[in-house]
Amino acid sequence: MIFKIAWRNIWRNKLRSLVVMIAIFLGVWSGIFINALSLGMTNQRTENFLSTSVGHIQIHHPDFLEENKLNFSIPNFDELNNNLLNINGANISNRIRISGMISSANGALGGNVLGITPEDEIKVSTIHNGIKEGEFLGEYKKNRVVIGAKLAHKLKVKINSKIIVTFQDQNNEIIASAFRVQGIYKTANTRFDEMNVFVYRQDLERILQSDQLIHESVLWMDDKTIVDSTITALANTYPNLKVRSWKDIAPDLAYTDDLMIQMLYIIMIIILGALAFGIVNTMLMAILERQRELGMLMAVGMNKLRLFMMVVVETIMLSLISGPAGLIISFFTVGYFKRNGMDFSAVGQGLEDVGYSTIVYFEMQPSFYWSTLVLVIITAILSSLYPAFKALKLNPVESIRGL
Amino acid sequence: MNQFADYNPIIMSIIKTNNLERFYTEGDVTVKALNGVSLNIEEGEFTAIVGPSGSGKTTLLNVIGGLDSPTNGAVEIANTEITNMKDNELIDFRLKNIGFVFQAYNLIPVLSALENTEFIMLLQNQPKEKRHARAIALLEEVGLKDQIYKKPNEMSGGQQQRVAVARALASKPKFVLADEPTANLDSKSTGDLLDIMLELNEKEKTTFIFSTHDQRVIDRAKRVITLEDGKIISDETK
Numbered sequence: 001m002i003f004k005i006a007w008r009n010i011w012r013n014k015l016r017s018l019v020v021m022i023a024i025f026l027g028v029w030s031g032i033f034i035n036a037l038s039l040g041m042t043n044q045r046t047e048n049f050l051s052t053s054v055g056h057i058q059i060h061h062p063d064f065l066e067e068n069k070l071n072f073s074i075p076n077f078d079e080l081n082n083n084l085l086n087i088n089g090a091n092i093s094n095r096i097r098i099s100g101m102i103s104s105a106n107g108a109l110g111g112n113v114l115g116i117t118p119e120d121e122i123k124v125s126t127i128h129n130g131i132k133e134g135e136f137l138g139e140y141k142k143n144r145v146v147i148g149a150k151l152a153h154k155l156k157v158k159i160n161s162k163i164i165v166t167f168q169d170q171n172n173e174i175i176a177s178a179f180r181v182q183g184i185y186k187t188a189n190t191r192f193d194e195m196n197v198f199v200y201r202q203d204l205e206r207i208l209q210s211d212q213l214i215h216e217s218v219l220w221m222d223d224k225t226i227v228d229s230t231i232t233a234l235a236n237t238y239p240n241l242k243v244r245s246w247k248d249i250a251p252d253l254a255y256t257d258d259l260m261i262q263m264l265y266i267i268m269i270i271i272l273g274a275l276a277f278g279i280v281n282t283m284l285m286a287i288l289e290r291q292r293e294l295g296m297l298m299a300v301g302m303n304k305l306r307l308f309m310m311v312v313v314e315t316i317m318l319s320l321i322s323g324p325a326g327l328i329i330s331f332f333t334v335g336y337f338k339r340n341g342m343d344f345s346a347v348g349q350g351l352e353d354v355g356y357s358t359i360v361y362f363e364m365q366p367s368f369y370w371s372t373l374v375l376v377i378i379t380a381i382l383s384s385l386y387p388a389f390k391a392l393k394l395n396p397v398e399s400i401r402g403l
Numbered sequence: 404m405n406q407f408a409d410y411n412p413i414i415m416s417i418i419k420t421n422n423l424e425r426f427y428t429e430g431d432v433t434v435k436a437l438n439g440v441s442l443n444i445e446e447g448e449f450t451a452i453v454g455p456s457g458s459g460k461t462t463l464l465n466v467i468g469g470l471d472s473p474t475n476g477a478v479e480i481a482n483t484e485i486t487n488m489k490d491n492e493l494i495d496f497r498l499k500n501i502g503f504v505f506q507a508y509n510l511i512p513v514l515s516a517l518e519n520t521e522f523i524m525l526l527q528n529q530p531k532e533k534r535h536a537r538a539i540a541l542l543e544e545v546g547l548k549d550q551i552y553k554k555p556n557e558m559s560g561g562q563q564q565r566v567a568v569a570r571a572l573a574s575k576p577k578f579v580l581a582d583e584p585t586a587n588l589d590s591k592s593t594g595d596l597l598d599i600m601l602e603l604n605e606k607e608k609t610t611f612i613f614s615t616h617d618q619r620v621i622d623r624a625k626r627v628i629t630l631e632d633g634k635i636i637s638d639e640t641k
Contacts (some may be wrong), residue, residue: 001518001525008513296509299470301498301526301574303491397470400505 002306006314009286010321020282021322024275028326028372029333031271035264036334036362037342042260044357046253048188051126053114053196054246055093055218056227059234062242064215068099070170070208074241077214083237087230089222091123096204097215100167102147102197104155111151111195113165115204124220127185127198134159134183136198143203145179148193149186157181165197169208177207188357268372272379279380283315283387287394294391295399308388315384316377323376327369337362416479417577417610418444418467423476425462425633436462437473438633444578447608449601451615451624459633460614461582467612468501468580469493481577498526502571504581504613508563510555516542516566517551523574534573541569545599561592565599572609581613585620597623 010017050056059080064072074080077094084092096115101108118137122128127146128136136146145163147155157163159181166176179199187193205211221227227245235243247254287294297307341359425437436459444450452460465471467478469485477486480500488496497503510519517538524534542551545565555563564584571579581600585593597620603609613620621627629637 001522004518005511005513012513292507292509293511296503296505297511298494299468299497300503300523300570301494303494303498303526306526397465400507400509 002310002313003317006310006317009290009314010318013286013289016282016285017318020278020318023278024319024322024376025326025329027271027275028323028376029330031268032327032330032364032368032372033333035267035368036330036337036364037360039260039264039365040338040360040363041356042256043363044188044360046257048357049250049253050220050246052187052189052192053125053127053218054249055124056221056224056246057219057231057234058244058246058249059217059219059238060215060242060244062240064097065242070098070168070213070215073213073215074217077212080217080238080241081214084217084219087219089226090230091120091220091222093117093120093124093218093220094201094214095121095216095218096201096208096213098165098167098204100165102151102155103164103166104157104161106156107154109151109154109194111197113167113204114196114198115201116198117201121198124218127187130185130187131183132186134181136183136185137200140200140202141182142200143177143179144182144200146183146185146198147181148190148196149184150190150194151197152181152184154194159184163197165199170210170213175207177203179203264368265371265375268375272375276379276383279315279319279383280386282318283311283384284390286314287311287387287391291394291399294394295396298394298396299400304392307391311388311391312381312384315387316380319376319380319383323380324373327373331369334362334364338364416443417446417448417481418442418612419479420463420467421477421479423463423466423478424474425459425466425471426474435633437466437476440476440630440633440635442628442635442638444610444612446577446610447604448610448612449604449625450610450612450628451621451626452612452628452630453614453616453621454630455616458630460616460630462633463630464580464582464612464614468503469497498523498574500577502574502576502579504564504567504571504579504584506583506586508555508560508567508587510563510566510570512555515552515554516547516558516562516569519555519566520569520573523570527574537573538569541572542566544603545569546595559592561588561595564588564592564596568596568599568603572603578610578612581611583615583617584613585615585617590619593617593619 059074061072061074081092081094084090093116098113098115100111100113102111102113103109116137131146132149137144147157147163152158155163161181162178163181164176164178166174169175185193205213219230221230231243231245294307338361341361343359345358421441423437423440424435427434427436440459440463452463454460462471466473469488473486477484479485480496483496485493485496511522514522520538520541521534524537539551542548545568547562547565547569550558550562555566558566585596588596600611601623604611615621626638626640628635
């Protein structure tokens with residue numbers, strides 16, 4: 001009967017109850033919407049970063065990271081490569097990595113020249129998917145280069161334009177070599193596009209007169225959950241090499257990823273905290289209106305526990321009608337934007353400058369829906385306590401007389 | 404110490420009060436709502452407590468019903484002194500022993516007549532079938548057989564007060580306290596309600612104590628206790 005009374009009491013003042021219910025509905029929906037958008041943006045940014053060139057695991061000569069000199073290539077590379085090829089689910093690209101000056105007839109900029117084997121590179125990065133003009137490296141043609149759209153724009157080069165790459169070789173001699181633009185790529189990170197060009201590894205090997213000059217092995221793991229264990233195994237096997245996960249390479253992204261999960265809950269708690277005041281206000285008004293009735297209930301023998309529970313149940317019901325509705329609608333809304341994405345082209349340039357995609361595909365962990373439901377229930381219980389205690393403090397005689 | 408030690412009624416009483424005092428302080432003024440009220444009410448009585456406004460009628464009912472505590476004196480209900488009971492004990496005691504009818508009916512607006520009548524039995528944890536059957540029987544007794552599924556706002560004031568009487572009797576109380584039960588009723592409804600209460604009193608020996616200043620009620624009461632300034636100034640049995 002307490003449940004029946006609580007349920008019917010909710011509908012005594014339909015407008016007031018509906019206002020609170022709509023507020024809870026919108027609060028839950030908007031909280032999940034914003035969180036799914038943020039999570040989608042963050043995850044896409046991380047994914048973009050990893051898939052452009054970083055991969056899940058990178059192996060270097062330890063001094064290469066400090067001094068970035070050509071001499072610090074991976075020692076005994078063939079042995080390492082054979083072992084890497086035996087790791088299940090690992091896609092490997094071995095790169096020559098040179099820092100130098102990239103110039104055209106219209107200007108010069110500092111950048112990285114990555115000597116790659118195209119058929120290996122496409123397994124660890126998505127640069128080839130971002131080709132806007134021309135084509136990615138494939139069937140070997142001598143001294144071809146693929147450059148970022150931003151760099152191409154700054155150097156004012158087009159397909160088949162010539163660029164000069166200048167760098168120091170192993171003997172610190174300055175070498176300049178001409179490359180013809182075969183493709184122009186564009187990623188979600190304009191900073192990356194401005195800094196990196198891709199050439200055939202064999203061209204650099206020829207220019208440097210060495211076929212043992214690998215500076216960077218990049219691994220893309222089919223199963224992300226084995227990244228850490230793979231790193232541990234490689235680090236133990238090759239103590240003289242620097243084996244790093246993407247989290248070591250970009251700790252800011254890893255931190256953002258970890259922080260994001262906490263942020264989801266913090267945002268939802270703030271929203272529900274604000275809603276709690278609305279719920280408390282509504283229930284206090286309801287109790288004020290029903291003083292006479294509550295006084296009568298105490299007079300005829302309803303004990304304090306039952307009276308307390310009646311208010312608590314009513315508050316929880318009020319919250320639980322609209323909370324789950326908000327969850328269900330947000331589930332479908334997030335699902336829609338997960339499939340179709342939300343277009344932020346209007347502010348696209350700004351987003352791309354900091355590594356975000358202009359089309360954001362929403363993401364949300366299924367467990368977050370359940371956690372939000374639990375948070376709604378906790379909010380409802382906490383919100384019910386003050387009105388319920390207020391009800392207990394009513395004096396039956398004064399309440400019945402409407403004082 | 405038993406405050407009823409010197410009190411020696413000839414007949415066993417259902418309600419005994421001994422030198423009840425209830426003072427209220429409003430600013431610097433002390434109002435003596437009850438000023439030494441001692442009375443006995445026996446089982447089966449149909450008693451009206453009358454008097455002008457402010458004479459202490461409602462206060463006396465509240466103290467007898469355990470809704471208010473006396474400043475001095477004691478109340479004994481069916482040989483149990485309730486004066487020193489704790490809040491929760493009093494609530495439980497009221498649930499098992501006292502039926503209440505209020506001036507403004509005070510039904511639960513979201514429940515039907517049947518559910519309102521069943522409610523007290525629900526609080527007593529009576530089984531569903533038993534409380535359902537008794538509620539229907541009581542509503543039939545107060546002439547509302549055809550109205551059992553109506554909500555209070557679908558009923559007249561007289562009908563609502565009859566539901567209140569049915570509710571008060573549902574728990575099989577030792578007595579029913581009714582505070583100005585006819586104050587909001589027209590003369591026909593007042594007459595109908597009095598007929599029902601008298602019938603219940605005569606057939607089932609239900610004890611009714613009500614405060615009133617309605618002459619129609621006073622005329623039909625079997626005992627009339629008159630209060631003035633918190634004191635009993637007359638006690639007549641017809």
